[in-house]
Amino acid sequence: MSIPAAQLRTRVPRIAEAAVERARLRVVPRRRTKAARVPFVALVSLLLLGGVIGLLLFNTSMQQAAFATTALEQQAGTLAARQQTLEMELDVLRNPQRVAERAQAMGMVPSGTPAYLLLANGKVLGEPTPATPENNLRLHARPPVKPAVLDPDPIVNQVVAEGPTAAALTGRGNEGRPVIRDAGRDTATRDD
Amino acid sequence: MRTSARPTSRLRGTMRGSPLFRLRLGFMVIALVLSVFGARLVQLQGVDPKAYAEMAAATGTVEVSLPAKRGDILDRNGEPFARSVEGLMVVADPLLTADQAPEIAKFLANRLAVDYFAILPRLREEGSRFEYLARRVPSTLATKVVAEAEERGFEGLDTRRDPVRDYPADDVGANLVGFVGTDEALAGFERTFDAQLAGTDGSARYQVGGGNRIPLGESTIVASRDGEDLRTTLDLDLQWYTQRVLRQTVEDAGAESGFAVVLDTKTGEILSLADHPTFDASNPLVAEKEDLGSRALNDVYEPGSVEKVLTAAGLLDAGKVTPRTRIVVKPELRRDGRTIGDWFDHGVLHLTMAGVIAKSSNIGTVRAADEFGRGQLRRYLTRFGLGEATDIGVRGESAGILPPQSLWSRLVGDRVAFGQSLSVNAVQLAAAINAVANGGVRVDPSLISGSATTDDGTVVGTDETTTRRVVSRKAAYQTAMMMERVTDPDEGTAPAAAVPGYRVAGKTGTAQRVGAECGCYDGTFTVSFAGFAPADDPRFTIYVVVQDPTNGGGGGSVAGPAFAKIMGYALRRYAVPPTGTKPSQLPLEW
Numbered sequence: 001m002s003i004p005a006a007q008l009r010t011r012v013p014r015i016a017e018a019a020v021e022r023a024r025l026r027v028v029p030r031r032r033t034k035a036a037r038v039p040f041v042a043l044v045s046l047l048l049l050g051g052v053i054g055l056l057l058f059n060t061s062m063q064q065a066a067f068a069t070t071a072l073e074q075q076a077g078t079l080a081a082r083q084q085t086l087e088m089e090l091d092v093l094r095n096p097q098r099v100a101e102r103a104q105a106m107g108m109v110p111s112g113t114p115a116y117l118l119l120a121n122g123k124v125l126g127e128p129t130p131a132t133p134e135n136n137l138r139l140h141a142r143p144p145v146k147p148a149v150l151d152p153d154p155i156v157n158q159v160v161a162e163g164p165t166a167a168a169l170t171g172r173g174n175e176g177r178p179v180i181r182d183a184g185r186d187t188a189t190r191d192d
Numbered sequence: 193m194r195t196s197a198r199p200t201s202r203l204r205g206t207m208r209g210s211p212l213f214r215l216r217l218g219f220m221v222i223a224l225v226l227s228v229f230g231a232r233l234v235q236l237q238g239v240d241p242k243a244y245a246e247m248a249a250a251t252g253t254v255e256v257s258l259p260a261k262r263g264d265i266l267d268r269n270g271e272p273f274a275r276s277v278e279g280l281m282v283v284a285d286p287l288l289t290a291d292q293a294p295e296i297a298k299f300l301a302n303r304l305a306v307d308y309f310a311i312l313p314r315l316r317e318e319g320s321r322f323e324y325l326a327r328r329v330p331s332t333l334a335t336k337v338v339a340e341a342e343e344r345g346f347e348g349l350d351t352r353r354d355p356v357r358d359y360p361a362d363d364v365g366a367n368l369v370g371f372v373g374t375d376e377a378l379a380g381f382e383r384t385f386d387a388q389l390a391g392t393d394g395s396a397r398y399q400v401g402g403g404n405r406i407p408l409g410e411s412t413i414v415a416s417r418d419g420e421d422l423r424t425t426l427d428l429d430l431q432w433y434t435q436r437v438l439r440q441t442v443e444d445a446g447a448e449s450g451f452a453v454v455l456d457t458k459t460g461e462i463l464s465l466a467d468h469p470t471f472d473a474s475n476p477l478v479a480e481k482e483d484l485g486s487r488a489l490n491d492v493y494e495p496g497s498v499e500k501v502l503t504a505a506g507l508l509d510a511g512k513v514t515p516r517t518r519i520v521v522k523p524e525l526r527r528d529g530r531t532i533g534d535w536f537d538h539g540v541l542h543l544t545m546a547g548v549i550a551k552s553s554n555i556g557t558v559r560a561a562d563e564f565g566r567g568q569l570r571r572y573l574t575r576f577g578l579g580e581a582t583d584i585g586v587r588g589e590s591a592g593i594l595p596p597q598s599l600w601s602r603l604v605g606d607r608v609a610f611g612q613s614l615s616v617n618a619v620q621l622a623a624a625i626n627a628v629a630n631g632g633v634r635v636d637p638s639l640i641s642g643s644a645t646t647d648d649g650t651v652v653g654t655d656e657t658t659t660r661r662v663v664s665r666k667a668a669y670q671t672a673m674m675m676e677r678v679t680d681p682d683e684g685t686a687p688a689a690a691v692p693g694y695r696v697a698g699k700t701g702t703a704q705r706v707g708a709e710c711g712c713y714d715g716t717f718t719v720s721f722a723g724f725a726p727a728d729d730p731r732f733t734i735y736v737v738v739q740d741p742t743n744g745g746g747g748g749s750v751a752g753p754a755f756a757k758i759m760g761y762a763l764r765r766y767a768v769p770p771t772g773t774k775p776s777q778l779p780l781e782w
Contacts, residue, residue, distance in 0.1 A: 066406070077278075078332070078335070080278060081278040081330070081331035081332050081335075082332050084277045084278050084330075084331075085277065085330045085331070085332045085333070087275075087277075088275070088277050088330065088358055088360065091272060091275070091358070091360030091361075092360055094271075094360075095360055095361055095362070095364075096361070096364065096428065096429050096432035096433070097361075097362065097364070097432060100432075100436075110761075111764065112692075113691065113692045113693050113694075113760060113763075113764070114764060115693070116769035116770065118769070123772065125693070125769050125770045125771075125772045126692075126693035126694070126769065126770040127692045127693035128693075129692050129693075137433070137436050137437065137440065138436070138439070138440045138443075139436060141439060141443070142443050
């Protein structure tokens with residue numbers, strides 16, 4: 001490149017030398033600008049510091065979450081156990097045996113046969129029967145029969161005294177009076 | 193170096209101080225140390241790397257088992273027969289408790305159901321660091337008690353996991369549900385369906401620091417698979433009622449045992465299967481061993497006259513008789529040198545087929561059964577399901593015996609026709625009677641809702657039931673009409689089995705019983721009543737059996753009233769209205 005330029009220079013008549021000299025291209029020295037170091041270092045430090053602190057905070061929050069998880073899991077376990085215990089108590093309360101005992105204690109008896117009313121034609125079906133104490137179910141097993149030695153017949157002393165007669169006492173419960181067991185079982189006939 | 197070596201050249205002969213020598217020595221030492229390291233490396237990584245890796249991982253790592261929850265056993269409405277509750281055991285470290293043993297024992301005896309004198313020596317046990325004090329305590333109670341003990345300054349108490357199996361209904365359904373022991377299922381459904389109920393335990397492994405899980409630490413969790421619930425077809429309240437009625441019946445009759453089956457006629461689902469004597473599932477160890485199973489399936493017996501229903505249905509289906517067929521019933525029948533008699537003394541009776549059933553005449557039944565062709569009765573009984581296990585998921589079922597064709601002599605045939613010389617279990621016969629109730633179609637009975645696999649691999653349940661026609665619809669209907677005459681207040685054998693307002697069809701049975709000792713009829717009886725209601729559109733089939741009543745009662749007077757009570761309750765409970773039709777008026781005599 002420089003060679004043709006030199007040739008050109010020799011060939012061109014030296015006119016308007018100053019202008020030509022001004023218009024000539026030449027290499028200018030590179031301008032060395034010194035970038036400011038401080039902001040860059042500050043930025044990097046900030047990033048580093050931010051990262052470290054962020055990581056620390058993140059870790060701390062994870063740790064906190066772990067504590068919370070453990071605590072909540074424990075609480076969930078306790079509550080689940082509590083629920084199960086309550087359900088268990090509920091099952092005890094709704095046990096048909098218990099309900100029946102309570103009902104009988106309140107003087108209730110099982111219902112008889114109901115009648116049904118057909119809404120379509122107003123017909124009544126079935127024979128309604130009243131509920132009577134005879135319908136009552138025996139809720140507990142009979143106690144085992146004791147051997148005669150342990151279960152002697154009651155000693156009955158006939159005492160004639162002033163006051164209400166035995167007949168008047170009937171229906172007043174059994175307090176103080178000997179119980180007379182019926183020894184013979186009712187017998188029924190064989191049906192086939 | 194050389195320059196410095198020169199002045200000491202006199203010592204060259206010993207080589208000491210020579211840099212080359214020191215260099216070599218140094219290398220040698222380094223090589224030695226490195227080879228020791230290498231050998232150790234081979235030992236660690238080559239010989240058994242896993243053991244060391246585990247040892248390393250184990251420091252700070254916790255491995256806990258995640259126990260699976262055992263499935264519940266439920267009734268048809270989801271009420272529990274058996275359920276699992278989170279529980280704890282209270283344990284002691286005697287090293288810490290010995291000093292305060294009496295105080296701790298008193299405190300625990302007041303709070304938990306434990307005996308003071310039983311736990312006192314355990315609290316003082318020398319040389320032990322672990323003693324059980326109370327097992328299977330509901331978790332909330334155990335936690336509370338131990339926390340309170342700590343507050344009072346009692347040391348050395350702790351809790352461990354110990355699940356509680358709770359049977360809230362106690363003895364209701366116990367014979368079927370069974371029970372579990374400390375570590376394994378011992379009886380009933382608990383054992384039969386253990387694979388389904390138990391589930392699979394899981395495990396979790398994680399690193400801990402200061403009692404908390406390290407968030408980014410190693411963690412592996414194998415999730416547990418909870419056991420599945422087992423839903424039965426039983427109805428808890430009906431089951432309870434049936435058991436109470438049965439107990440009262442057995443006790444009042446002075447009988448040995450009894451069982452009752454309630455079937456849903458259309459689906460064959462068993463709504464109630466009661467046994468007496470029974471046991472309390474919460475406390476099974478105090479019961480007699482023979483009371484732990486279900487007698488309704490494990491005991492076989494001769495059904496007696498109830499079986500006449502099947503003979504009659506077969507005869508009607510084969511077109512051999514009609515309900516009005518006239519039969520002359522003599523005072524006794526001599527067959528092959530043996531005499532067949534009736535349960536009541538009578539002269540020559542003129543009974544119709546309906547009369548034979550209503551009055552339960554053995555002679556009449558044998559005369560009618562003479563119409564069967566060879567093997568025909570046996571084929572009908574096989575179709576009704578006799579001699580074949582019901583496979584409903586109850587352990588130790590006995591299939592009963594229907595005599596094989598090769599042994600089916602005329603005498604055997606006569607006796608089978610009125611229900612002797614063959615044996616059945618209660619569910620089998622209930623299902624057979626149910627076939628008559630269900631228009632002649634036998635439905636397999638079932639106890640499990642849906643389906644479940646037993647421990648021997650049989651799949652049982654309502655999904656597996658099959659149906660088969662045994663007799664025609666007409667024959668079944670006619671049989672039902674004849675059975676309805678049994679509960680007739682004047683003519684029948686079991687007026688006590690009637691339910692007021694409803695049409696009830698049924699049949700009594702009083703069979704001679706084979707004793708265990710002699711293997712012969714020992715003079716005791718099996719009394720029973722099977723029936724269904726409403727007779728013209730049956731909803732339930734109920735079968736009540738009482739073994740060896742000592743009050744002299746028969747099927748009509750012992751089992752009949754129990755049947756009526758249970759049937760009345762079931763009809764009320766399921767709100768089944770009476771059909772409102774006229775009762776059967778088939779003539780009994782001619």
